[in-house]
Amino acid sequence: MSSSGVKVLIVGAGIAGLTLAIFLERAGIQYFILERVFEFKPLGSSMVLSPQVLRVFDQLGILPELEKVSGVCVSGVYMSHKQNVLGRIDVSFLEERYGYPNRVFSRPDIMDVLLRFIPKEKILWGKRVLSLLQNHEGAMVRCADGTTIHSDIVVGADGAYSAIRQALYDSIKKKNIRLPDSDMSPLRFDQFSILGVTERVDHLYPFPGEGCKMYNIFPSNPDQVYVHTIPYDDGRIAWRLSGPCLSKYLNGEASFRCSDWDTESIDDLKKYLNDAPAYIIGTHTKVISRIMVEDKFYETWYHGRTVLVGDGANQSILDSICLANLIVELPTTHPDDIEQMFSTYYSVRAPQARKAVAGSKTLGRIISADTPVGSVMRNMVLKLLSGPLNVKSMDGMYSGRPLLNYLPPIPLKGSLPNTAKPVTFGIGAEAKRSRATVV
Structure with a gap:
């Protein structure tokens, strides 16, 4: 649909990269995905997609396929280490208010669905990026296998501490442009987690009815693990363990591998798994994954x-919706037009991303408090979020439910009005607005 004939190179075949690829595929934009591994690895545990992003999958016609491999989340339950309930955050009202519920997925399941909607030849496996060159004429990525790929735009969708981010920073520093100190500070990996999915265990552990509930079990002291579990409809449990006691799993390569998924045996963890459902986790999971991340807002999103x-997952999909809408409108591949497009993208998405990171950090500090005073504050926050403040906070997150401007719009679902406005490049914006009204 773009008159520019733009060629896009996406680096990273995770949720972000695959979703953007589907958006570009529907728009008729030329693209390829580079992925460093040689084949898809079914790693990871659970993830939740919100009403904000489910709407665009409904517009694409993909939602029925996603519904087949997901469950509806109705609440989050927070418990002490003795499994006494400290608070419940109800989310059963989301579908009535925003048109869609929170849906819980196994990461391998959702990846499998997304891969079905991308032509196989568009994903180049085993392409580890070594360097990036860009100039007035275009961009070139060089891979470890000796190949080079040319494009007009490179999109880094390969994690918080990605190869493309580092290559981007290198190109900026070569021009003697100072990067913000916060962007250059190392990641602290304070959210190191170990996670996995059990075999079917509903015959061993009673599953609650009336929809999926997320269970969060706080440790009795800092030397124990925080346990997060989600029962699936098919009898499996998705789980995540986190806590300072797991820091020994960090290694000297951490600063270069923080966005990688790694696998190992469950055996070394069994000493931490003293309670049910933690015991069931340990005895009925064959392979686990580990991931090292930090909630961090980066000021630098683009250059050249x-x-x-x-x-x-949710923030990257919202980023991709915005970026795809702008790429479709790109009039030429001239650097000035690309600069304007990226600037518009940043101005729309950065404030929302900054707010999301700040909110996640604040909630994370409160929820994971391991002092007596912190525990009291945590219980107070849980009580507040169990009441009317819950709906108000959800409205702040889910009132804006964007669509792809270049596809036929779908009717608005849910009782809350939609606050999302069409994001346009600027050139020809009035014509675009006339046919891409907010619905």
Whole structure:
């Protein structure tokens, strides 16, 4: 649909990269995905997609396929280490208010669905990026296998501490442009987690009815693990363990591998798994994954012909919706037009991303408090979020439910009005607005 004939190179075949690829595929934009591994690895545990992003999958016609491999989340339950309930955050009202519920997925399941909607020849496996060159004429990525790929735009969708981010920073520093100190500070990996999915265990552990509930079990002291579990409809449990006691799993390569998924045996963890459902986790999971991340807002999102999308599932999909809408409107591949496009993208998405990171950090500090005073504050916050403040906070997150401007719009679902406005490049914006009204 773009008159520019733009060619896009997406680096990273995770949720962000695959979603953007589907958006570009529907728009008829030329693209390829580079992925460093040689084949898809079914790693990871659970993730939740919000009403904000489910709407665009409904517009694409993909939602029925996603519904087949997901469950509806109705609440989050927070418990003490003795499994006494400290608070419940109800989310059962989301579908009535925003048109869609929170849906819980196994990461391998959602990846499998997304891969079905991308032509196989568009994903180049085993392409580890070594360097990035960009100039007035275009961009070139060089891979470890000796190949080079040319494009007009490079999109880094390969994690918080990605190869493209580092290559982008290198190109900026070569021009003697100072990067913000916060962007250059090392990641602290204070959210190191170990996670996995059990075999079917509903015959061993009673599953609650009336929809999926997320269970969060706080440790009795800092030497124990925080346990997060989500029962699936098919009898499996998705789980995540986190806590300072797991820091020994960090290694000297951490600063270069923080966005990688790694696998190992469950055996070394069994000493931490004293309670049910933690015991069931340990005895009925064959392979686990580990991931090292930190909630961090980066000020630098683009330079030249290279742009980055976020790392978290929902934020990265919202980034991709905005970016795809702008790429479709790109009039030419001239650097000035690309600069204007990236600037618009940043102005729309950065404030929302900054707010999301700040909120996540604040909630994380409160929820994971391990002092007596912190525990009291945590219980107070949980009580507040169990009441009317819950709906108000959800409205702040889910009132804006964007669509792809270049596809036929779908009717608005849910009782709350939509606050999302069409994001346009600027050139021909009035004509675009006339046919891409907010619905």
